[in-house]
Amino acid sequence: MRKLAVLSIVPVAACIALAVPASGASSYRVKMGDNFFKPKTVTVRKNTTVRWKWKTKAPHDVVGRGPAHFTSGSPKNHGNFSVKLRRKGTYRIVCVVHPKMKMTIRVR
Template sequence: MTLSSTARSACLAAALGAVSTLGLAAAALPGFAQSAPAAGAVSIDNFTFTPQTLTVRAGTTVTWTNKDDIPHGIAATGNGFTRSKALDTDDSYSFTFTTPGTYKYFCYIHPHMVGTIVVEAATGSNATP
């Protein structure tokens, strides 16, 4: 009983995994099929967001990592996404973008630092890397 229950759980997990993998594959253009679950990275170095503009597909989790010796903070221009807490050296902040659009943001501690996240429809024909 116990065994079979465990086995069922394992099957279920595998099935779920398969479904979500399929979902991803279906959503992605062929070129994206090999890439990891949607993730994007922005590095903060020398008071600069790199890349300055990051283009991702809807559903992508973007992670900012502060590599400076001074804290930075991420805030959308307007209310496009949730503001981060202050990120000390090596701290990260992640946000999952589900809605296509252009999200401009800046460092709320050093507002001359600006960047853009472009979120494209997950199944759109205009999705480009």
């Protein structure tokens, strides 16, 4: 029982560690609403973990195309999705439900 409790704390600790630039790793949080991503454009360093978290009236998803492809799965009103961008380049992000709901991530 005690071991389980410790394990459940580990992901939270890992997120805190990611936010510390000195570790060499970083994370970036994108805001998401009906029907937008904010910011529209962002530049991050290679190996940044980008996270989308949303609780919205309309269902949304996150589909990325670029040096790597990824998807958050079927559109939902309540979602949480993250991806580590390991390759440099330009990623175009779109919500399949709302084609005008898009953003660009540049990885350097």
